[in-house]
Amino acid sequence: MMAWMHRVLLAVILVGNMIIFAGVDPISRAITALLAVLLVVDMRRVPLVPRLHRIAGAAICGLVVLQLLPLPVAIRGLLQPGFTEVMAAGWAPLSLAPWGTVWSASAAIIALVLALTAARMATTRSGLPALLVIIAATGVVAAILGLLAEGADPKQVLGLRDNVQGGGPYGSFVNHNHFAQAMELSIPAAVALFIAAIRRLPAPGLVRQKAAVVIFGTTVAIAVSSAALLRSGSRAAVMVMIAAAILTAPWWRRSIGAGRLWPKIVAGGVVAALIASLSWTRIPDLKERVSDLFVIEGLQANSRIDLWLGTLGSWQRAPIVGSGLGSYRYVIGLDKPATGTMVLEQAHNDWLEWASTTGLVGVVILVIAIAGLSGILRPSRTRRLRSELRYPLAAGTMALTATALHEIVGFGLQTPVNRYLLAVWIGLLWGLWGRVRHMEQDKARRAVETDTTTPETSEGMTP
Secondary structure (H helix, E strand, C coil), X not given: CCCCHHHHHHHHXXXXXXXXXXXXXXXXXXXXXXXXXXXXXXXXXXXXXXXXXXXXXHHHHHHHHHXXXXXXXXXXXXXXXXXXXXCCCCCEECCXXXXXXXXXXHHHHHHHHHHHHHHHHHCCCCHHHHHHHHHHHHHHHHHHHHHHHCCCCCCEECCCEECCCCCCCECCECCHHHHHHHXXXXXHHXXXXXXXXXXXXXXXXXXXXXXXXXXXXXXXXXXXXXHHHHHCCCHHHHHHHHHHHHHCHHHHCCCCCHHHHHHHHHHHHHHHHHHHHHHHHHHHHHHHHHCCCCECCCCCCCEHHHHHHHHHHHHHHCCCCCCCCCCHHHHHHHCCCCCCCCCCCCCCCHHHHHHHHHHHHHHHHHHHHHHHHHHHHCHHHHCCCCHHHHHHHHHHHHHHHHHHHHCCCCCHHHCHHHHHHHHHHHHHHHHHHHHHHHHHHHHHHHHHHHHHHCCCCCCCCCC
């Protein structure tokens, strides 16, 4: 397969799923699985993955196998004491929804393939900017579709598919929070390209011309995507993006000289003005919605806190291994608050939902995975790197921070394209980690070679 084919396939998966209803329909899922198989065929060598993430990956595979393994009712009663009244007799899997567990495991495998493909791209000098462009372009496509569909009939998604989920017509999404989360996962890529281009602007000749083109393109991308995020009315998205920008500010710079600060201020002011002009009419509505952050429409006046308490109750029924990955919507009926005829399918907190379906074992695995990311992204290491590596790492930190905060009050990663974007960011971090590790190893090896080839100057020895 041609060397550039994996880039094309990744772009088709991300942009294609963004256009076709965010990847939620069975046809787009089947096509995505097929393209993922082609990516595996094209992957001649598996990219380097940090040790903690290899451990976490092996552990989650073991947990899924355990949840799908048929066990006698006595053992299942010990591991899931709170579900004894609904357990099947005889031998059966620990998962109370085995098909849901299989589906979730399959989705995780596709995400892993995308992460490894992104890692492969990020290890090369030309692949890294191409990867950032693909992420940013995916967000721009979502933003344009969302802005075009803002005033459309809410009974239709993009005017093509019936809106059977009762949401709003946010482009290919039917949930404004999930749509906004796609913006959270794509805007940082455009920001990284934008800042890198500003640094190259003083260079002469063709380099300056290319930098000017990139600045123009990324300015439009940031403005359109940010305006779409604001106009979606997602109060949580606006808050977490501001928080992520503040929390990750140290990752973006080593030190800023006074002479170089004003171009960044001017550029930031231009972008901010464009965002404000595109989203001005939606600001009052957004301010009103922020005050009701924990209220969920359609759940008989129940708040997110009520749902979280019910999720904690479900966790207590199977605290060690959980009820089964992907089983939440099938078991939460035992503990959910009174929602009338409303069917509860998500906890509106993916952290708690993960704990409920995977138990303490899953929580430990998640902690290991987060520790692995923290090792890659620690500021003391990132800020020593040159800008072409530091900016993508900072962008990844921003995207992951915004996502982690948003998942406290949402479930946006259960939309396929958002999950794919997150997987690509993780893969990008893996690739950069591999590059930095090779650089450090080469530096150490050169230092050793220099020491061993230096002539000795002790007794009787002359240089």
